[in-house]
Amino acid sequence: MEQSNFSADAAVVGLGRVGLPLALTLADRGLKVIGIDNDPARLGAIRDGRMPFSESGAQEVLTRVSAAGTLSLDDHVATAAGARHIVLTLGTPSFSHIEIDMRDIRSALDDLLGVLVKGHTLTLRSTVAPGTTEFVAGYLAKHRGFRIGEEVFVAHVPERIAAGRFLAEIDTLPCIVGGVGERSGDVAAELFEAFSAPIVKTTPVQAELAKIWANILRYTNFALPNLLMMDCERYGANVFEVIDLINRDYPRGGIAKPGLTAGTCLRKDFAFSEERSNAPGMLLAVSRVNESVPLFLLEGAKRRLGTLAGRKVAVLGLAFKADTDDERDSLAHKLIRLLERELADVCVHDPHVSGPTATLQAALQDAEAVFLAANHSEFRDPRLLEKLAQACSKHCLVIDPWDCWGAGQVFGYASELATLSGAAS
Ligand SMILES: NC(=O)c1ccc[n+]([C@@H]2O[C@H](COP(=O)([O-])OP(=O)(O)OC[C@H]3O[C@@H](n4cnc5c(N)ncnc54)[C@H](O)[C@@H]3O)[C@@H](O)[C@H]2O)c1
Structure with a gap:
């Protein structure tokens, strides 16, 4: 220099x-x-x-x-x-x-x-x-x-x-x-x-637009499968099967998998564009789809289990995305707040974040519902299915929008997950 x-x-x-x-x-x-x-x-x-x-x-x-x-x-x-x-x-x-x-x-x-x-x-x-x-x-x-x-x-x-x-x-x-x-x-x-x-x-404005729109693209890319997941629940369809039908050997791009889409950048950068948008509200709708995923998952659990009041619910993952300790603007926190408003007994485990959380064993023990709120590598490990089977009853509902184990069920019962994922020996 x-x-x-x-x-x-x-x-x-x-x-x-x-x-x-x-x-x-x-x-x-x-x-x-x-x-x-x-x-x-x-x-x-x-x-x-x-x-x-x-x-x-x-x-x-x-x-x-x-x-x-x-x-x-x-x-x-x-x-x-x-x-x-x-x-x-x-x-x-x-x-x-x-x-x-x-x-x-x-x-x-x-x-x-x-x-x-x-x-x-x-x-x-x-x-x-x-x-x-x-x-x-x-x-x-x-x-x-x-x-x-x-x-x-x-x-x-x-x-x-x-x-x-x-x-x-x-x-x-x-x-x-x-x-x-x-x-x-x-x-x-x-x-x-x-x-x-x-x-x-x-130019400066092109640099600004390129950065913001790269994030808008990601935020929107994830909103589409999230909306599809909600539509599939309404029509009694399996979102992972529909995604496979869309993507299989299709030569013109594909759709991502659903999940909890948030984090400090994605959640706010679209707002910089909405400040003076030529299509006001379009990106706000994208944000509303992603923001409504925790409520969608919670309501899906209630449809299957009835009230969650006084029942033990495990939340696995606090970080906003896989394998990070960053919890800023994570939708896991929103999910936990919503569960607490249902009077559920919530127990949280995350192996990455700096604050204290329960051990995996303590979170899973006797849980009646387990929410996968982040797709950390540890949670994608098929051995977690064995731990689930040992610690929870076979009627425990596992809520996994990421399809962590390839079981292909957003809402699946512990008893069937190992078989569906092909992990059962
Ligand atoms: N985190 C990411 O992955 C990421 C990726 C790309 C872009 N960005 C963008 O980069 C920027 C920074 O993001 P971040 O995640 O590093 O934020 P951050 O909050 O982690 O870091 C900001 C730092 O600035 C310090 N600070 C605040 N006010 C200060 C002041 N007046 N004087 C001195 N220090 C001060 C804070 O203590 C903090 O350590 C944001 O615009 C964000 O959108 C973040």
Whole structure:
């Protein structure tokens, strides 16, 4: 990278699930990095050499980087001005007003405003509503008079790697760079040349749209099988058989399997598009389908078992997707709240999340219904069927929208699952 007067190469503001892996990997490639976060617990964990959340392979990188001393930590956003490249990896939730909540970005911008100098590059790595990168550039021009793209550089370089896959994809997934003005794209791209992934330059709004619409596509892709699952229940059809009929040897794409579709990104990113949609409500309908899956599963269980009041119900999985410890915006929590409102005795097990949950044995013991709320690898193991058979009665209802064992039943009885899945000897 070009020589400069800055004491560090890069500052990463917000050491969350996106920022920390980025800061660590840049530091591991020999760059001098400042990591900034205002959460003392998070900084404390990193200082102690402990990953504050699970990210495949990141603990080893943290250990290496701690020994090398290439990552310094701070709790003041303004400290980021010591680096030539300032990367914002702050949270961007959505308000219930169907509008991006930019308070963290605005607050960081205000902290940086007085300390930015010519030569700085400000890169938005967070997912943002279309137009946000131009807003940030305009904000700096308005309040500091910088010529953006000539004196100070502003770009959007969206994070497109899924949690848990950072190290697997950072050197391969094309890196989209949307720079404002003449040179922002080129200058922002220099930082990401530390990785070997191809760099694709475009305009800021196209970078913003590409990121948001990749998530909209996934969110919608999962809503369709979820809606089909509900339709199949209404018509007395088997959703997995219908999916097989759709997909088998069909040469023009296929449909995914149903499941609980949520998580912090998918649940909010469509709202950034709904802010000013040409088809208002279309994506809200997608959201309503995914959000109604917990209630659909609960009502299906009640249709088969009668009231759940005072009956033991096991919920397996709290995380929002398979094999992660991330519970943010997980529909498992919604399912549990709904079950509690039925006065069920709920017992939860998740081998991945950081908070305490019951053991698998304790959750299953004498359960009358078992909900698979996440499709963790542990739950896809056919040996779980044996445990189910031992711990629950054969009349126990197993609710498995993922088809974890290939039994092909969203609502199946413990007694028949092993046979249906082909696991019975
Ligand atoms: N998590 C993912 O898998 C993922 C994937 C792609 C994109 N994104 C996007 O990346 C962005 C960050 O997501 P995340 O999951 O890493 O969020 P996160 O909540 O895990 O991380 C944000 C971090 O910023 C810190 N922070 C908040 N305000 C601060 C301030 N004023 N000063 C310093 N630190 C501050 C928080 O303490 C936290 O550690 C979001 O826009 C998200 O939509 C996330």
